[in-house]
Amino acid sequence: MAMNRRTRRHLQRQGEMTADGAPASRRERRQPASASPTTERSGPAQFVGEVRSELKKVIWPTRAEIVNYSIVVFITIVILTAIIAGLDWILGEGVLRLFDVN
Template identity: 55%
Template sequence: MAMNREQRRLLKKQGELNEQGEPVRQPRGQQQRGPAPKSERVGPRQFVGEVRGELRKVAWPSRTEVANYSVVVFLGIVVLTALIAGLDYVLGEAVLELFAR
């Protein structure tokens, strides 16, 4: 496998290549692995407490910001709906005219 200098350095640092650039073979049972995932679960009370703690960190918008964003979204929907309806009407008339009713 062709490797560039950067890849070789990284693999040496991780212990997967020796000084000559050859792969280091490890017995099957002793392969390096990351930390094992935690298997213990937390109770409902601790879970709810952690969720509430995370929600306290959220930067919630103010009432006026929500109102402004809602108006912008509503106006965008109205403009796009009008544009699509206009295009639908114009293209529909063009097709009907093309086939000469």
């Protein structure tokens, strides 16, 4: 296999080639997590307990933040609705004039 100096050095750094250019012995590859033996399943009570403990770690937004976010979303919806309605009206009028329906 012909390779340049840069490729050879890269393979040596990765441990796939020895200093003399011979292929390094293959290391054992770890099995993917899905191929590992299955562990015992937890019960519903343990699952709910773990979910509650994870939810305690969540940083919940304050009431003021929720109000601010809601206002921003409402204003954005109003603006986008106005833009779409305006474009619909303009394009509708254009098509009607194009076909001389008015």
